[in-house]
Amino acid sequence: MIKLRSALGVLEILSVLCISLVAAYTPVDNYLISCGSSVDTPVGQRLFVADDSGTVVLTSPASDAVKASPSAVSGLRDDAAMYQSARVFKAPSSYSFRIRDPGRHFVRLHFFPFVYLGYDLATASFKVSTQDAVLLDGFAPPAAARGNASTTTTTTTPAAAVCEEFLLDVARDTLVVTFVPLAGRLAFVNAIEVVSVPDDLIGAADSSLSTSDSTGQQLNPAVMPLQTVYRVNVGGPAVAPESDTLWREWTIEQPFLVSTVTTAVTKKVSYNRTLNYLPGQATADDAPAIVYATGRELIIMNGSVFDGMKQMAWQFDVDGSASYLIRFHFCDIVSSVPGRLHMNAYVDSSNAIQDLDLSAIGNGTLAFPYYRDFVLAASTPSGKLAVYVASTSQKITTPAAILNGLEIMRILTTAGNVAVVEPTTPPGTKKKNNLAVVLGSVCGAFGFVSVAAALVIVLRRKEEKEELRTPTTSQPSTAWMPLLGRISFRSAPPSAVGSRSPSFTIDTNANTPGGGATPGMAAAASSSPSYRFPFAALQDATGNFDEGLVIGEGGFGKVYAAVLQDGTKVAVKRANPESRQGAREFRTEIEMLSGLRHRHLVSLIGYCDEQDEMILLYEYMEHGSLRSRLYGGGAATATATALSWAQRLEACAGAARGLLYLHTATAKPVIHRDVKSSNILLDDGLTAKVADFGLSKAGPDMDETHVSTAVKGSFGYVDPEYVRTRKLTAKSDVYSFGVVLLEALCARPVVDPRLPKPMVNLVEWGLHWQRRDELEKIVDRRIAGTVRPAALRKYGETVARCLADRGADRPAMEDVVWSLQFVARLQEVDGLDASDVSSLNMVHQLMPPTSLHARQRSAGESETGRTDADEDSSVVDDDYTDASMRGIFWQMVNVRGR
Known part of the structure; x- marks a missing residue:
């Protein structure tokens, strides 16, 4: 009878799954590769x-x-066919995938060690990187476990197949997965999956639970x-990849479930509706x-008193330094009425979830799927991670708490030494038939000879009628010229750059960030010197990168205050070899700021x-960052006077x-x-300047509305719609x-x-008070007495519009500039109110963009009538034109000549 009831329970659950089945997600990128196989393999x-x-490729x-x-x-399950073949690498090698849908992708690497002729895959040791x-x-793959050699018989337990799964934010059009054998060993792989996933699968983690790691780096799973x-199905059966819309595997909880306190009882539960x-x-x-x-429910008898934290517990082996x-996956499938289930969740000693009321989130609805994320920074080297789910009260009646599923994902915080082959x-290019290649080569050669002969005849006849034009000579290129096009990393000949080290090569036909390189830009570049500083000069300027000269540190590396040989003070930003940022940010910074x-x-x-x-030199900003002047950020600003409201x-x-x-x-x-x-940095006159263009x-x-790309930015500042x-x-x-x-x-x-x-x-805090029209309650107390109410109202309106959920509801940056100018006017003039201006169409002081200037000049419009007031508020300032900047660069670069 018990077995019959269990069977009926399973059938009821399966019926629920069929009823609640939704359309499966269809990935744009869906690569399933059988490595080392010469034929396609059904799995x-x-x-x-x-x-x-x-x-x-x-x-x-x-x-x-x-x-x-x-x-x-033979001992593997139904997917044994996946592990029958493998590709073995004796040198660094790679697979390359064409990415059509930038964003999050699952990358799954399948490994199963076996012996083939002279290859023992169990001895492999290697690195895998993108x-x-x-x-x-x-x-190193798990090897077969052998029995006691001292006995008369030796038993061998077959090695297990391993699937290493990664969730990567792929922003490139090609994903390269590289395998590097270590210490003379081999590398191998049986199968690879690269599959795109829904955009919202991993969003920004709950800001109230965010944290920094031991190095101070913000941990944001949305972009890492x-x-x-x-991946555990708590209280339920194992789930094979075929039963998951994203082909994930869910294991059972039994290996991780630990004993609960004496007065607490748990049981498995299921739902048949x-x-x-x-x-x-x-x-x-x-x-x-x-x-x-399915799930595990906590049951507590009336009147029981116990530890309010450790009621249901699971424990996992982890890397304590990660x-x-x-x-947490929740679904209230045990309550009969809303409002009775209130839960807490803990990870180690951290309060991950506090007073969770699922019925309140669902407006009284029960049995709705819900999940909550929590970020745990590396805290203890014990190698054990404990998860607890409990009731919010110490004297509880049923139901007390429930947990349905649990996922634990390691955040890869550093890039390490990335290897790329x-x-x-290009990925996606099919191999051609050898016969077709031969025939194509023969036909191509014949055609080339025919065309060449005809061309010679035509040229000779043409020479008899007219003189040939003198070809135009080209100027030699330098290592790097400002205002030129795209920069790419390649190995240039020593004579080209005056050094044997890798340098930049310049594509003078490529577009700048704002479009093509104009003839004027090319002419300027041809007559300009190189802005490539020798490393020895920077060592001298920074006292061999003296730690006492560090004025800042970010994701790219440390920033040093330095003085060049001519007395010019500069900021030197040196890349950290262990940083997650590197060549791409270095190149982007130069591309953007050079144009x-x-x-x-x-x-x-x-x-x-x-x-x-990888070192960048900038003009020195005497007063550091706006952040440091607002609420600290180093000894240099610790004693600085607080910025006034103005x-x-x-x-x-x-x-x-x-x-x-x-x-x-552009x-x-x-x-x-x-x-x-x-x-945002401040110079000696407190003029603000935007910095750091690496992203x-x-x-x-x-004719387009947006650019599709992986999410980049700093936690807390990233546009949620972009995420x-x-x-x-630009609204981001x-x-x-x-x-x-x-x-501010x-x-x-x-x-x-x-x-x-x-x-x-x-x-959230600021918008809460802005909606209540009480923004003055959270103003910095050091300036609260100087902020005029009318200016604060307009400032708050501007903030709220900038922080609108939808980008379409946010103002353009020109409207923000005007609004801030108007706030300054309201602050200066006593009695002036925001109602004195009826619209945002009064932007008289802003000059048109550069491209519009060019069109006006081409139409014959004169610029000689510009006033000083126009100059102060213009978008493009004459004292920062390209011609004058070439002079500034020449003086700063020729440190030895001066």
Whole structure:
């Protein structure tokens, strides 16, 4: 009878799954590769194609295809066919995948060691990396376990198949997965999956639970690589990949469930009705229905008193030095009425979830899928991670608490030493038949000879009629010229750059960030010197990079105060070899700042790339960052006088002008993507300048609305619409700048976990008081008495518009500039009110963008009538034109000549 009831229970659950089934997600990128196989391999409902089929590009100077014997894989389950073949690498090699849908992708690497002729795959040791992150370092597959050799018989337990799963934010059009054998060993792989996932699968973690790791780096899973460590169906059966819309595998909880306290009882529960999927909450792509339809419930008898934390507990083996994203899956399938289930969740000693009332989230709805994320920074080297779910009270009746599923993903915080073997042909190019190649070569050669002969005849006849034109000679290129086009890393001949180290090569036909290089720009470049500083000169200027001269440190590396030989003071930013940022940010910074000049953008002086260094030189900003002047940030600013309200307004207006220039000065807008108070610097006159263009990106063409790209930026400042959709527009910068405006007003960090929960997130806290028209309650007390109510009202309105949920509802940057100018006017003039201006169409002082200037000049319009007032507020300042900047660069670069 008991067995019959169990069978009926299973059938009821399966019926629920069928009823609640939703349309499966269809990935744009869906690569299933059978490595080392010469034929396609069916695995369940999927087909893994041979790695030499042309679907991907295999770049391998030394690899072999190997095949396991049938007996070697006989102990594996239904996917044994996946592990029958493997590709073995004896030298660094790679697979390259064409990416059609930038964004999050699952990358799954399958390993099963077996013996084939002279290859014992169990002895392999290797590294696996992409262009941006090291996925596995020193990886060795699990070997077969052997019995006691002293006995008369020796038993051998077959090695287990391993799937290493990663969730990567792929922003490139090609993903290169590189395998590097270590210490004379081999590398191998049986199968590879590269599959795109829904944009909202991993969003920004709850800001109130965000944290920094031991190095001070913000942990934001929305933009960082993740490695799946555990995925558990709590209280339910194991879930095979075929039963998950994203082909994930869910294990059972028994190996991880630990004993509970004496007075607490738990039991498995299941649900035999339809789940209530709610808009904006979890979907079938977040976890299969079977995960939410089963769970483990905490049962406590009336009158029991016990430890309010450790009631239901699971324990996992982890790397104690790593940080993790923990995702809790909940579905209240045990309550009969709403409002009775209140829960807490803990990770180690951290309070991950407090007083969770699922029925309140669902407006009284029960049995709806829901998940909550928590970020845990590395805290203890014990190697154990404990998860607890408990009731909020110490005297409880049933139901007390429930947990349905649990995911633990390691946050890959550092790139390490990334190895990349670039493909020689584009991914997706099919191999050609040898016969076709031969015939094509013969026909091509014959055609070439015919065309060449005809061309010779035509030229000879033409020479008899007219003289040949004298060819134009070209100027030799230098190592790097400002205002030229795209810069790419290649190995240049020593004679070209005066050094044997890798340098830049310049494509003079490529577009600048704002479009093509004009003839004037090319002429200027041909007569300009190189701005490539020798490493020895920078060692001398910084006292061999003396730690006492460090004035800042970011994701790229440390920034040093330095004095060149001519007495010019500069800021030297040196890349940290262990940083997640590197060559791409270095190149972007030079590309952007070499083609953009404005009084509110930090000027680039030069660069150095000798001895594998990546160093950038900027004009020195005496007063550091806006952040440091608002609420600290180093000894240099510890004793500085707090900025007045007027100085803060001017700094924000100046930064807005710099962003306006980026958005409007070129054919395509330049989107900064990392606008924050620490990237707004103040010179000796407190003039604000936007800095750090390592994440900048060219925006959409005029006939496009957005650019699709992976999410980049700093936690707390990133546009939430950009995070959800991965659609980048100039309005994303407007949102980030709105956060900066709140910082300037309140003088506190954007996210501060030390504060009470309602105050942790500055944006939520500020908008709360703005909606109540009581923004004055959170103004920095040092300036509160000087802020006029009319100015504060207009300032608050500007902040709220910048922080609108939808980009379409946010103002353009030119409107923000005007609004800040108007706030300054309201602050200066007693009795003036925002109602004195009826619209935002009174932007008289802003000059048109550079491209518009050019059109006006071409139409014969004169610029001789510009007044001093026009000059002060113009988007482009004459004293920062390209011609004058060439003179400034010449003086600063020729440090030995002066």
